[in-house]
Amino acid sequence: MIEFRNVSKQYSSDVMALRDISLTVEKGELVFLAGPSGAGKSTLMKMIAAMERPSSGQVIVNGQDIARIKSSAVPFLRRNLGLIFQQQRLLTDRTVLANVMLPLLVTGASKTQAEQRARAALDKVGLGDRANAQPLALSGGEQQRVSIARAIVNRPQVILADEPTANLDRASANKVLEALKAFNSVGVTCLISSHDEVMLDAAARVIHLNQGQVEVPA
Numbered sequence: 596m597i598e599f600r601n602v603s604k605q606y607s608s609d610v611m612a613l614r615d616i617s618l619t620v621e622k623g624e625l626v627f628l629a630g631p632s633g634a635g636k637s638t639l640m641k642m643i644a645a646m647e648r649p650s651s652g653q654v655i656v657n658g659q660d661i662a663r664i665k666s667s668a669v670p671f672l673r674r675n676l677g678l679i680f681q682q683q684r685l686l687t688d689r690t691v692l693a694n695v696m697l698p699l700l701v702t703g704a705s706k707t708q709a710e711q712r713a714r715a716a717l718d719k720v721g722l723g724d725r726a727n728a729q730p731l732a733l734s735g736g737e738q739q740r741v742s743i744a745r746a747i748v749n750r751p752q753v754i755l756a757d758e759p760t761a762n763l764d765r766a767s768a769n770k771v772l773e774a775l776k777a778f779n780s781v782g783v784t785c786l787i788s789s790h791d792e793v794m795l796d797a798a799a800r801v802i803h804l805n806q807g808q809v810e811v812p813a
């Protein structure tokens with residue numbers, strides 16, 4: 596469902612973020628993306644959501660070549676993706692519930708339907724009782740779980756999570772991971788970037804990136 600074919604990304608003459616990447620992520624897989632800072636993990640994830648385009652090669656998502664899709668088709672592509680990126684922080688002047696309702700309201704759901712589904716999404720990440728709280732009243736791990744609820748409320752086929760457990764203590768990180776795994780267990784494809792060795796040790800599949808290349812295990 597996600598395929599990179601000989602993908603390179605050059606940001607400038609001296610920054611080659613990805614070099615000739617070829618990989619496939621099958622529907623329903625849970626894949627971790629590991630590698631040091633600057634290895635290209637965020638760039639790779641952004642390409643799946645058409646936030647960056649490859650300089651060469653092809654990125655195929657659900658049969659569509661990201662390099663060739665029209666910008667008018669990008670919102671439809673993203674509707675099938677749940678994005679958990681550092682840049683997409685929660686709106687701090689609205690309740691947790693309002694944050695999770697937002698993606699539904701912008702895609703035309705009624706307020707009643709949006710509230711019902713947002714509450715169900717919060718229940719799934721274990722935060723049903725915090726719906727009326729302000730985001731800043733929650734711990735970092737709880738805020739990250741709200742981000743997960745917001746990302747999955749539109750029932751995407753794929754979750755892309757960029758360092759979802761960064762800056763969290765072990766207990767909070769585990770809860771975030773459990774929430775992601777629960778969605779994976781009902782068929783959602785998950786691609787998660789992480790530095791976290793404990794998380795990577797427990798993973799079924801880890802893709803290691805280094806200096807823009809996939810490292811082949813020795």
Ligand SMILES: Nc1ncnc2c1ncn2[C@@H]1O[C@H](COP(=O)(O)OP(=O)(O)OP(=O)(O)O)[C@@H](O)[C@H]1O
Pocket residue numbers: 606607610611612630631632633634635636637638639
């Ligand atoms: N928009 C951009 N313009 C120019 N260079 C960029 C841009 N985004 C990333 N880079 C560069 O591309 C390389 C890969 O960056 P990327 O953010 O993909 O790595 P990363 O593995 O996600 O790192 P981190 O773990 O620190 O987030 C780095 O050298 C980075 O400085």
